[in-house]
């Protein structure tokens with residue numbers, strides 16, 4: 001599903017910063033992978049490249065069999081809309097739109113009609129227990145609720161991949177556990193999932209743990225999340 | 236693309252930024268409003284002043300008798316120059332002169348039934364009507380037949396007419412016999428007051444007055460010219476005429492007085508020049524206002540787009556295409572400029588029309604002499620619409636630059652923008 005070959009990325013700021021120094025990674029369809037590493041190791045950078053939110057300097061990136069390189073903004077928008085759902089640490093909900101409108105927005109960009117859009121968005125909100133919160137604005141929701149809204153928004157277009165950058169970073173341990181359970185359930189429906197985290201407890205819930213260090217993949221650890229004891233705190 | 240969702244997104248954005256929307260809108264409405272007010276004030280002034288002359292034909296000259304200032308050929312200064320039939324002959328001998336209209340002016344008492352009133356009594360030719368721009372409200376003016384038959388007919392002015400009707404209870408004065416200085420005249424017409432607002436006037440045929448008074452003395456003489464179109468031609472003719480009259484009456488050709496010669500053409504050319512200058516000035520102010528409106532819109536659009544950088548990043552991550560972001564920002568500024576430009580336009584037109592109507596019912600704003608100075612202060616609707624269109628187009632352009640910049644930013648940069 002995701003195939004990265006020798007990916008390089010340099011930030012040209014005041015001083016050029018070579019953040020990714022040749023990343024090779026394959027993520028198969030239906031896999032649930034986590035990326036771990038110290039702060040500043042390039043986890044977010046890598047995920048943004050995978051999500052076509054940022055470009056890369058060198059290497060090859062194939063997404064669902066398509067070469068992702070030098071795309072026009074239009075093509076990039078289409079790829080993001082069709083294949084990818086994003087979940088962010090800071091939720092990135094649009095503050096002046098209700099939960100329902102936020103969830104329905106990706107469908108708007110797909111050209112889905114209003115009725116169908118709202119019905120579908122409501123269905124996803126309902127699935128995450130947010131039916132009664134549909135008309136609330138993000139600032140009226142708790143952190144966990146906001147993250148569930150953003151998961152609903154990521155899923156509403158039935159993407160092939162979910163990319164989550166520290167999805168539990170702003171949540172307490174109990175809410176984190178709930179959100180991780182939701183993501184595991186989503187993955188169980190066959191959706192590929194890549195989660196960036198620096199918490200071992202979160203990574204332990206994924207099948208494959210990619211360790212990033214100094215812009216390179218240090219190791220890829222196989223893991224059996226079913227061995228995890230869910231009665232224990234994950235943080 | 237331009238479906239209900241599209242518009243609801245735009246109006247949502249406008250509602251969300253109420254203060255911004257209102258401020259921008261106000262700048263635009265005000266710009267258009269003031270432009271219209273300015274232009275119509277200019278027009279009102281122009282219409283007001285030109286309406287005083289509008290009904291007079293332009294190729295007209297007036298000569299007034301006056302007093303010499305310089306001694307000349309044994310004549311002392313301070314001599315009164317009175318025009319006579321010789322002056323008429325002189326004028327008629329000039330090829331530039333079309334028709335001479337001497338006026339015999341007398342004071343008289345008009346008596347009708349019990350009522351008597353003092354009037355200015357003038358013997359005039361038919362051409363006098365055009366030269367002075369006299370408006371006949373009832374009946375007719377003096378005609379050639381009156382001149383030929385030396386008919387004892389008379390026109391009275393509106394004020395005299397109304398007073399006579401009021402005191403005698405008659406329905407009309409037309410066809411009635413009145414006595415002026417003891418002689419009977421038949422009233423053939425009623426005319427409005429002349430451009431100076433003078434009241435108590437009667438006009439009889441020139442030939443009739445000549446027979447009655449055997450007059451060979453003229454304080455004032457008017458004539459029309461042909462072939463004099465430019466200011467230069469008129470100035471040259473005026474100088475030539477002054478020399479000839481000076482020779483005839485034996486006063487110094489350098490005398491500033493002796494006779495006054497006034498050219499309607501020169502006056503109106505001068506007036507037009509002044510108004511063209513005023514007009515250019517008003518346009519410069521107006522365009523400056525439009526430009527400041529456009530700059531305002533563009534600034535505010537830039538700030539709004541900056542404020543919305545995060546949102547734009549999120550939308551891109553969700554699959555928004557550049558076109559849709561570009562369009563929605565441009566349409567936002569288009570909607571603001573259109574709605575508020577329209578409001579300003581309607582208010583401007585409304586106010587000027589109201590003022591115009593109020594002035595019409597009160598007969599326009601006049602100075603002490605009854606000359607109007609402000610008439611019909613309205614603007615050509617075509618100009619208003621084009622000014623509004625210019626603003627709308629600029630509004631789109633103003634929104635386009637920041638929109639284009641925001642589209643070029645990478646989604647992750649936009650999302651991380653603080």
Ligand SMILES: Nc1ncnc2c1ncn2[C@@H]1O[C@H](COP(=O)(O)OP(=O)(O)OP(=O)(O)O)[C@@H](O)[C@H]1O
Nearest residue numbers: 011013017019038039040041042043044045046198
């Ligand atoms: N837009 C940018 N311009 C310049 N440098 C950047 C930019 N974004 C990130 N960096 C730098 O690149 C390096 C990697 O950043 P990245 O955000 O990928 O790290 P991370 O692994 O996600 O860290 P964290 O765990 O703190 O989120 C950091 O040193 C960061 O300062």
Ligand SMILES: [Mg+2]
Nearest residue numbers: 043044045165
């Ligand atoms: Mg990060």
